[in-house]
Amino acid sequence: MRFLGNIEAKIDAKGRVFLPSVFRKVLQASGEENMVLRKDVFQSCLVLYPESVWNEQMDALRQRLSRWNAAHQQIFRQFVHDLEILTLDGNGRFLIPKRYLKKAEIEQTVRFIGMGDTIEIWNAENGSKPFMDAEEFSQALESIMGTTASDSNGTETDGAGRL
Numbered sequence: 001m002r003f004l005g006n007i008e009a010k011i012d013a014k015g016r017v018f019l020p021s022v023f024r025k026v027l028q029a030s031g032e033e034n035m036v037l038r039k040d041v042f043q044s045c046l047v048l049y050p051e052s053v054w055n056e057q058m059d060a061l062r063q064r065l066s067r068w069n070a071a072h073q074q075i076f077r078q079f080v081h082d083l084e085i086l087t088l089d090g091n092g093r094f095l096i097p098k099r100y101l102k103k104a105e106i107e108q109t110v111r112f113i114g115m116g117d118t119i120e121i122w123n124a125e126n127g128s129k130p131f132m133d134a135e136e137f138s139q140a141l142e143s144i145m146g147t148t149a150s151d152s153n154g155t156e157t158d159g160a161g162r163l
Contacts, residue, residue, distance in 0.1 A: 001030050001050060003114030008124050010109055015101060016093045019048075020112055023119055024092050037096070038083040039103045045130065046096070046104045046121040051085070053117045096121070 007020040019027075027035075027050060036054040040047050049057065061079060065072035086094045096106070109124035122130050132140065 001026055001032075001053065001117050003116060003119050005112070005114045007112045008109055009112065011096065011101075011106070014095065015098060016089075016095050017110060018091070018093050019088060019119075021092070023112065023114065024088065027088075033087060035086045035088075035094070036083050037086050037094075037100065039100065040120065041079075043120075043130070044104055044123075046100055046106075047115075048086075048119040048121065050117070 003023055003026055005020070005022055007022070009017050009020065011017045030050065030052075032050040032052060034051040036049040036051060038047055038049075039045075058080060061076060065076050067073065084097060084100070088094050101107070104121065104123060105126075106121070106123045107125065111122040111124040111126075111130070113120040113122065113130060120130070131137070
């Protein structure tokens, strides 16, 4: 499942928004019917997880945490306590509950950002808040991808595949 793109949409007076058709097609192709909505752990945005991706995330976290450790139980509880299970209506819309709109400081316009296996929902009026500036991005990418790595033959190359 690959959600890609950056699409703006308007929220109606009832708090409903159309999931962009490019994202709906990905959901339909993968046979997903339900999504999970929650506030992002790090940013002031919302995250839509296809139900299967949410279940994988929850299972991965649960495997790293002990049920017999009070702090671990509190972390897990915090992660799963405030979420909504959503289904698109016949028109491809879903309701964003008011408490989530408030948490993400969303008013009338949202920005959907495809993040691979999830979709972020941002306040579109925040402009470039979800992004680094171009120079910071290029330096971070070079730092991560420009390191020496081994190719499939075991030959050491730089991040661009050069010897």
